[in-house]
Amino acid sequence: MNNTIKVAIVDDHKILTEGLKGLVDDSELATVVGVAHTAADCRHSIGFWKPDVLLLDVGLPDMSGIDLCKELTTRFPLTKVLALTTHNEYTVVRKMLDNGASGYLVKNAMAEEVLAGIEAVAAGKTFLCHEIDVLMKKPSSKNIWLSQRERELLKLICEGLTNAEIAAQIFLSPETIKSYRKNLLLKLGAKNTAVLVKMAIEQKLI
Amino acid sequence: MNNTIKVAIVDDHKILTEGLKGLVDDSELATVVGVAHTAADCRHSIGFWKPDVLLLDVGLPDMSGIDLCKELTTRFPLTKVLALTTHNEYTVVRKMLDNGASGYLVKNAMAEEVLAGIEAVAAGKTFLCHEIDVLMKKPSSKNIWLSQRERELLKLICEGLTNAEIAAQIFLSPETIKSYRKNLLLKLGAKNTAVLVKMAIEQKLI
């Protein structure tokens, strides 16, 4: 039957891929045509698998799932990517969708949601599991969207560089760095650098 | 047969529990007598399950797996806890073992390691999967061990409180807070507060 959806799974959590594989194969809906535990494995094999749907973990060991997603959806536009993740950070979801993912599941989603997601993205729709859907509609998290430069500075601040050091590194005036820093505190509503770093890491803004 | 080991699983990742359950049940070694997705569920049911081995996720939604581990190993000393986690942070492993866990697995462990772990802890041994074993033997991470007070201060620093504010809150002299802060920077080898906060979060020192 050509009727079943071909699914490939990319996730470094081997137990989870076992579970997923069983879940998918036991359904009437789809069959698993391949499993990879690293981005490199996925790159090598996806051409042979030619899956309709790729279940892709965001937190791969060898490269960012976000970047891999972009690459794969460009190279294989017929394959729909359904992203999988443990955490539910607004910016991560946003980036995955911007990079061509068709859907998003958190790993503690129910089995039915996984199958529903596979079916939906295979049909060309976008699919967000309930938890992510709620997250994306929450206005509070939406406003945190930093420009390229701001993210760059935030990263350097998190690494503990002082204004002078940052200025030297990216060839800008220390006064400019000060301005950016003040702006970041304002934008994120952070009281000081400590909170700024905390927010940057916890909300994965860098 | 009384020969098979009774296993219970506590993890909020439903797909993973499915995978684990399949894995365990398919083996000759053990059978799954119960699955819970929250600490509350586990508390209610574990008395009925009476498992020999409890596969316990550290990152539960409703309470810390670390605290739950302590509680369960006290209440049910015959049940051996085999901890499961996504990340491999030295301090988390340390705390789990201190709180009575008999073994520790990372979630991307291979299936064989899971079964080996179950068998080992059921036999009263301690078991660390390869990755964790390596981690615990690495001398670099060992030295980071903070006192109660230091952790308390670190937490407040991460929340963005100034020395004066911290002093007011825990009724100490601002000068004392300064000393502790300097000491934390020294101990963790952090250049400034930004790095301190980053390390505290990434290494789950708080």
Added chain:
DNA sequence: TTGGTATCCCCCCTTTAGGGGGTATTGCGC
């Protein structure tokens, strides 16, 4: 054209943090 946003730069000033010293008590283990 006007408004918005991203980029970059400068002044003032105060508060906080960081680097360097130091002291003292308590309680634990050897």
Added chain:
DNA sequence: GCGCAATACCCCCTAAAGGGGGGATACCAA
């Protein structure tokens, strides 16, 4: 008894961050 770690406290000084202003360019969209 001695060493040692944890706790709590103090002074001096400099470096860095934070709070308040201000301004400039450029580009894009309404």
